[in-house]
Amino acid sequence: MRKSETSSLHILLFATALFLLSLALSTASARNPSLAQSGMLVFEELFFPLRQGATNGFQSISRVWHGYIALREDAAKAKRLEREKRQWEARFRDLQTIAQENRELRSLLDMKQRQSLQGIVSSVIGFERSAWLRSINIDKGRRDGVEVGDAVVAHGAVLGQVMSTALRSSKVLLLVDAGSGIAARVENTTPLGEQEPRSGPRGVVAGRGKELCTLQYVAATETVSAGDRVVTSGLDGIFPRGIEIGRVEKAEKEESALFYSIFVRPSVRFDEVTDVLVLRAAFVDDVPAEAVSSPKKTLSHQASSSSTIQQGQGR
Amino acid sequence: MKQVVRYFIILFLCTLLVLVCERVVASSFLPGYLVPQLLSMLMVYISFHESGQRGLLSAFLIGLIGDFASAILLGPLAIAGIFVFLIIHILRQHVFAASGMVAAFAVFFSSMLVQIIAGVVRFSFVDLPWLFGGEMLVQALVSAILAPLVFSLFRAAFREHTERR
Numbered sequence: 001m002r003k004s005e006t007s008s009l010h011i012l013l014f015a016t017a018l019f020l021l022s023l024a025l026s027t028a029s030a031r032n033p034s035l036a037q038s039g040m041l042v043f044e045e046l047f048f049p050l051r052q053g054a055t056n057g058f059q060s061i062s063r064v065w066h067g068y069i070a071l072r073e074d075a076a077k078a079k080r081l082e083r084e085k086r087q088w089e090a091r092f093r094d095l096q097t098i099a100q101e102n103r104e105l106r107s108l109l110d111m112k113q114r115q116s117l118q119g120i121v122s123s124v125i126g127f128e129r130s131a132w133l134r135s136i137n138i139d140k141g142r143r144d145g146v147e148v149g150d151a152v153v154a155h156g157a158v159l160g161q162v163m164s165t166a167l168r169s170s171k172v173l174l175l176v177d178a179g180s181g182i183a184a185r186v187e188n189t190t191p192l193g194e195q196e197p198r199s200g201p202r203g204v205v206a207g208r209g210k211e212l213c214t215l216q217y218v219a220a221t222e223t224v225s226a227g228d229r230v231v232t233s234g235l236d237g238i239f240p241r242g243i244e245i246g247r248v249e250k251a252e253k254e255e256s257a258l259f260y261s262i263f264v265r266p267s268v269r270f271d272e273v274t275d276v277l278v279l280r281a282a283f284v285d286d287v288p289a290e291a292v293s294s295p296k297k298t299l300s301h302q303a304s305s306s307s308t309i310q311q312g313q314g315r
Numbered sequence: 316m317k318q319v320v321r322y323f324i325i326l327f328l329c330t331l332l333v334l335v336c337e338r339v340v341a342s343s344f345l346p347g348y349l350v351p352q353l354l355s356m357l358m359v360y361i362s363f364h365e366s367g368q369r370g371l372l373s374a375f376l377i378g379l380i381g382d383f384a385s386a387i388l389l390g391p392l393a394i395a396g397i398f399v400f401l402i403i404h405i406l407r408q409h410v411f412a413a414s415g416m417v418a419a420f421a422v423f424f425s426s427m428l429v430q431i432i433a434g435v436v437r438f439s440f441v442d443l444p445w446l447f448g449g450e451m452l453v454q455a456l457v458s459a460i461l462a463p464l465v466f467s468l469f470r471a472a473f474r475e476h477t478e479r480r
Contacts, residue, residue, distance in 0.1 A: 007367065011404065014368050015397050018375045022397070025379075026390030030440040039383025043334070051339045058344040 101274055107156050108277040118280040120144055124273055125169065134177040134209060135160070138276055141168045149238060151279040157244040157267035158182060158232060159276055172276070175245065175266050180207035183236035184215060184245055186222075187229040200224065202233050205245050205264055212249055215262035222260070224251040230264050240279070319369075322473075326361070326373055329472050330380045333357050338384065348450035352458045353465065354381045355426045358396050360469045362403035363421070374400035388441050391433035398432055399425045415463030423459035427451065 029036040044051075108121055122144075126137035140146050142165045150162040152172045160180060163173040173180055186200035201222035203215045218224055228248040234241025246266040253260045333353040341350045354377060361373045378396030382389045403421065410417050430451050 011368060011371055011401075014371055015401055018371065018397050019394060022375070022379075022390040022393040024390075025382075025393070026388055026436060026440050029389040036382070036389050037386045039386065039389075041386075043384040043386075047335055047339050050335060051343070054340045054343040061344075 097274075104155065104273075104275045108154070108275060110156075119277040120146060120280070122146075122170075122276050122278055124276060127271075128171075134174040134207070134270075135163065136172050136174065136270070136273070136276075138170050138172055138278070139168070140278060141166045141170050143167050145280065146170045146278050147280075151239045152276050153239075153243060153279060154273045154276045155268050157246070158239060159268050159270070159273065161238060162278065170278075174270055175205070175207055175268070176210065176213055176270070177207045178209040180213075181205070182239060182245065183233045184230050185233040185241075186215070186218065186224055186248065187231055188223065188225075200228065202235070203262070205230060212263045212265055213246065215248070215264050216259065218260040218262055220253040220257055220260055224248060224260055224262055226250055322369075323373075323376075325472065326376065327380070329469070330354070330357060330377050334381065334384050348453045349457055350454065351461045351465070352422075352426045352429065352454060354378075354392070355399070355429045356422050356458060356462055356465050357469065358399045358429070359403060359418070359421050359425045359462075360466055360473075362400040363407055363418075364473065366404070366407075370404070371397065371400050388437055390440075391436035392429065394436055395429040395432040399428060402428070415466075418462040418466045419459040422462035423455050426455035426458045430455075 105121065108119070120140050122138040122140040124136050125139045128135045128137070136159075138146075138152075146162055146165050148162055148165055152159045152162060158175055160172045160174040160177070161182075162170050164171045175182065182205045183202070184205040185202045188200045201218045201224065203218040205213050205215050207213050215224075215230060226248050228251075230245045230248060232239035232241055232243045232245060244267050246264040248262055249265045250263045251260055252262075333356075337350060337353040341353075358374050358377050361370060361377065364370075365373055374396035375393050376396075378392035378394070379389070381392040385392070403425070410421075
């Protein structure tokens with residue numbers, strides 16, 4: 001017999017012996033379970049701290065991991081909420097704009113009803129502020145019945161006059177434009193004891209291309225003071241009487257001068273106007289006859305327009 | 316003699332360490348089917364690197380220690396160790412044991428074999444439900460994937476005591 005065969009035989013015999021021993025152990029431990037469990041008890045007792053440590057360690061890692069996941073979820077949630085917040089802010093701004101428009105439209109409607117005016121509600125679609133022209137563009141034109149010379153009001157006060165019309169839009173010359181002139185009347189501040197404001201002197205509110213307008217042709221013999229209300233007199237046949245133009249900012253008179261030097265601050269904030277009311281010529285019936293028949297001045301920017309005011313009718 | 320005793324002490328400690336890693340540490344945070352069968356890997360490693368009766372006895376003892384730790388029945392893993400050793404003993408003349416691929420294949424099949432043999436023996440003696448299922452296959456695959464790495468650790472532990480082929 002060769003050496004390797006002998007060795008293999010020895011291994012086989014040894015394996016058989018170990019196999020039989022294993023079967024014997026299996027039989028013995030099956031009959032007496034405590035035999036098998038004794039090893040486990042030693043194993044468990046020996047490695048209990050390690051098992052506990054491993055479990056605790058894993059739980060700690062698990063907690064950290066879940067905390068990290070929760071943080072990431074919170075971050076994602078915060079981003080989503082931030083996005084929603086921006087959307088709501090935009091929506092809120094839209095609503096504020098709508099509310100503002102609503103207020104303006106209500107004001108225009110209120111004015112229309114109060115003064116029984118024929119008017120066309122229109123939205124501002126553009127501004128023009130050059131050195132020689134202060135105007136706005138509105139979204140109503142000839143097709144809608146807007147005509148050159150129509151009066152335009154906003155926020156219950158005078159805004160300007162239509163200086164040119166296209167089919168679907170019009171250009172409005174603002175009150176503050178240097179070419180603008182509107183027949184006006186001063187309402188003196190009500191003294192104590194009087195119920196109604198006293199009707200004061202008449203004049204012409206003319207634009208200067210600046211923030212303030214001037215009230216011209218008010219005789220130095222009249223009484224005008226800062227804070228007095230300036231309204232349309234209706235004598236120009238364009239604006240109905242009694243629509244507010246502004247307030248007297250400063251009224252000065254020199255000793256030798258015939259007229260006051262009066263500065264008027266317009267009531268309308270031109271930058272904030274979004275909706276306007278274009279007044280049709282129908283109100284002209286209400287205007288006093290002497291005003292209709294009086295000589296008219298043509299706007300310098302619109303030679304052919306009907307922006308008519310009275311020259312020298314201030315008194 | 317002294318060297319033999321030292322070898323078996325190292326084998327015993329190594330088996331305990333493997334059991335701790337497999338049944339204490341890995342079991343704490345991995346699902347059962349992903350826990351690598353380190354005990355089977357140790358059997359395969361010893362079977363590749365120890366010849367003769369010492370190798371057979373080592374495989375048997377590894378299984379027996381595993382049985383003691385399992386607390387169900389003494390013998391199933393020891394019998395599986397004997398079979399693993401015998402099969403590898405026959406094949407070891409024809410393969411290059413240091414190859415990672417060989418290690419992976421050997422561990423994969425040995426892992427399956429150990430589970431089947433241990434299952435059959437347990438099923439024969441104790442009324443335990445035993446199913447050969449997908450989990451066994453996944454566990455064998457995980458073990459096979461980790462085998463080259465684990466074998467290099469075993470190589471370091473048994474550097475002075477195992478035969479080199």
